[in-house]
Amino acid sequence: MIEVLRTGALNTIQDLGRHGCLGWGVGTAGAMDDVALAAGNALLGNALDAAALEVQVFPLRLRFLADSDFALTGADAQAQLDGLPLLPWATHSARAGQTLVLGLPQVDALHRSRAYLCLPGGVDVPRVLNSRSTQMRGAFGGLDGRALHAGDKLRPAQAACGATPLALLPPELAMPLRCEGSPAVRVLPAAEYARYTPASHDALWQGEWRITPQSDRYGYRLTGQALQPLAPLEMRSHGIVPGVIQVPPDGQPIVQMRDAQPTGGYPKIGAVIEADLWRLGQIPIGSCIRFIETRWDEALDAHAQVQDWLADVARQLQLQQGRRGCA
Amino acid sequence: MSGSATSRKVDLLAWMRALEASLRGTDIALLQVQLPGLHLHLQRDTVGETVAKALQPQATATTAVQAPPARSAPSQPEPYPVRAGSVGVLRLGHPLHAQPLVHTGQAVALGQALALLQIGAVMLPILAPCAGRVGRVLVQDGQLVGYGSVLLEIKTDRPQEAPDAD
Numbered sequence: 140m141i142e143v144l145r146t147g148a149l150n151t152i153q154d155l156g157r158h159g160c161l162g163w164g165v166g167t168a169g170a171m172d173d174v175a176l177a178a179g180n181a182l183l184g185n186a187l188d189a190a191a192l193e194v195q196v197f198p199l200r201l202r203f204l205a206d207s208d209f210a211l212t213g214a215d216a217q218a219q220l221d222g223l224p225l226l227p228w229a230t231h232s233a234r235a236g237q238t239l240v241l242g243l244p245q246v247d248a249l250h251r252s253r254a255y256l257c258l259p260g261g262v263d264v265p266r267v268l269n270s271r272s273t274q275m276r277g278a279f280g281g282l283d284g285r286a287l288h289a290g291d292k293l294r295p296a297q298a299a300c301g302a303t304p305l306a307l308l309p310p311e312l313a314m315p316l317r318c319e320g321s322p323a324v325r326v327l328p329a330a331e332y333a334r335y336t337p338a339s340h341d342a343l344w345q346g347e348w349r350i351t352p353q354s355d356r357y358g359y360r361l362t363g364q365a366l367q368p369l370a371p372l373e374m375r376s377h378g379i380v381p382g383v384i385q386v387p388p389d390g391q392p393i394v395q396m397r398d399a400q401p402t403g404g405y406p407k408i409g410a411v412i413e414a415d416l417w418r419l420g421q422i423p424i425g426s427c428i429r430f431i432e433t434r435w436d437e438a439l440d441a442h443a444q445v446q447d448w449l450a451d452v453a454r455q456l457q458l459q460q461g462r463r464g465c466a
Numbered sequence: 467m468s469g470s471a472t473s474r475k476v477d478l479l480a481w482m483r484a485l486e487a488s489l490r491g492t493d494i495a496l497l498q499v500q501l502p503g504l505h506l507h508l509q510r511d512t513v514g515e516t517v518a519k520a521l522q523p524q525a526t527a528t529t530a531v532q533a534p535p536a537r538s539a540p541s542q543p544e545p546y547p548v549r550a551g552s553v554g555v556l557r558l559g560h561p562l563h564a565q566p567l568v569h570t571g572q573a574v575a576l577g578q579a580l581a582l583l584q585i586g587a588v589m590l591p592i593l594a595p596c597a598g599r600v601g602r603v604l605v606q607d608g609q610l611v612g613y614g615s616v617l618l619e620i621k622t623d624r625p626q627e628a629p630d631a632d
Contacts, residue, residue, distance in 0.1 A: 226560055226579055306589040455588045
C-alpha cells in the first residue's frame with residue numbers, strides 16, 4: 140500500500156488503454172508511453188497490461204505503508220528512496236515507512252517527460268469497460284475517474300517484496316529514431332493528404348515542428364510552417380484515433396493523443412503510426428520533432444518490432460527472475 | 467618427519483605447481499579439489515597470480531605448502547572481492563548517465579549498486595555484499611566478464627574469515 144503525500148495535477152492510473160469502445164464514443168485513454176509502462180510491468184513479472192501510475196507532473200512524493208517492490212520506467216526523474224538515489228528503468232524494494240520522491244526529469248539526450256511507477260500485480264483498481272485506464276472526460280476508470288490527490292492510497296494487486304533487482308536498457312537505445320538530430324516519428328499520409336499544396340507536403344516532411352505549451356494527453360498543438368489546402372476544406376465530424384494529425388484553419392497542426400475525442404471535423408493530413416506513439420508521448424513541451432513519411436507495410440513492421448522487443452525483454456527478465464529465485 | 471611424509475609433501479607441492487601452471491593459460495578463477503585427507507583451494511588473485519591453500523587436517527606441516535598472500539601485511543584485512551554472478555558485459559555506470567556508479571575510495575552501504583552486468587537488454591545490478599569503501603576497480607566499462615570474475619574490491623574494517631577454515 141502506498142500513500143500519496145504530494146502530487147501535481149494530472150498524474151493518473153493508466154494501463155495499455157481501453158480498446159474496442161470507440162464505436163460508443165469512448166476514447167482509448169492509456170499510457171502516453173505504453174512501451175515504458177509495459178516494460179515496467181515486465182520488470183516485476185506482471186502482465187504487460189497491468190495498471191500503473193503515469194507521472195507527468197513532478198515532483199511526486201509517496202510513502203510506502205507496507206513492504207513492497209516497485210519498478211520505475213520512462214523519464215529518469217532522479218528518484219530517491221529515503222534520500223538514496225535509485226537506478227532508472229529498474230526494480231527496487233521498499234520497506235514500510237520509506238518515502239519515494241520523484242524529482243524533475245533529467246534533461247538528457249533521450250527527451251523524456253513522463254515516468255511510470257509499476258507495482259507487483261499492477262495497481263489494484265476496478266476494471267471499467269475492460270480497462271483500468273482513467274477516462275478523464277467521462278470521469279470513470281483508474282482511481283475514481285480522476286487524477287491523483289494527496290492522501291490517495293494505491294494498493295498493489297499482489298503483495299510482493301524482495302524481488303530480484305533487475306534493470307533494463309531503455310527501448311530508445313535498442314530502437315533509436317531520429318532525423319537530423321531531432322527525435323522523429325513515422326507518419327502515414329491520411330485521407331485528406333492529397334488536398335494539400337506541395338509546399339505543405341514539403342513542410343510536413345522537412346519542417347521542424349515544435350510542441351507548444353498547449354499540449355497534453357488530449358493532443359499536442361504544434362507550431363511550424365502553416366499547412367494550406369488547395370481549396371478550403373469543410374468536413375463533417377468523423378471518427379478519429381490517437382495519432383491523427385489534424386489541420387485547423389490556422390494551418391498549425393494538432394496531433395491527437397491518448398485522451399483524444401473519438402470524433403473530429405478538421406481535415407487530416409497524416410497519422411502518426413501506432414508503433415511510434417510512445418516516442419511522441421515522451422517528447423517534452425518546447426522540443427522539436429520531425430515527421431518521417433512511411434507506408435502501411437513499414438508501419439506494420441514497426442509495430443512488430445516493438446512487440447518483439449517487449450516479448451524479448453519479458454523473456455530475458457523471466458529468465459533472470461526464475462534463476463535468482465532458485466539460487 | 468619420516469621420509470615418506472617428506473616425499474609426499476614434495477610430490478604434493480610439485481603437483482600443485484603443475485596444476486597452477488596449467489591453469490595460468492586459462493581464465494579459470496577458482497579451482498577446488500577434494501581428495502582423501504586433502505582439500506585444495508586454488509584461487510586466482512587480483513593480479514593474476516594464484517594463491518594456493520592446501521589444508522591437511524592430520525599434517526602438522528600445513529604452512530609449508532601454503533603460498534604467501536601476494537600483498538598486504540598480515541595485520542590488515544584482505545579487501546573483499548566482488549564477483550560477477552554470470553557472464554555478461556560489465557557497465558561501470560548506467561548507460562543513461564555519464565558518471566560511474568561508484569569510484570575508488572567511496573563509502574558504500576550493504577546492498578548498494580556498484581556496477582551493472584549487462585546480458586542482452588537486461589542489466590543485473592551488482593550489489594555491495596558488505597558495507598565499506600570501494601578499493602580497486604579491476605575491470606573496464608564494456609568489458610566482457612565471466613562467472614566469478616573479480617570486478618572490484620571492498621575494503622572493510624573487519625578482517626575477513628578464511629573461506630575454508632576448519
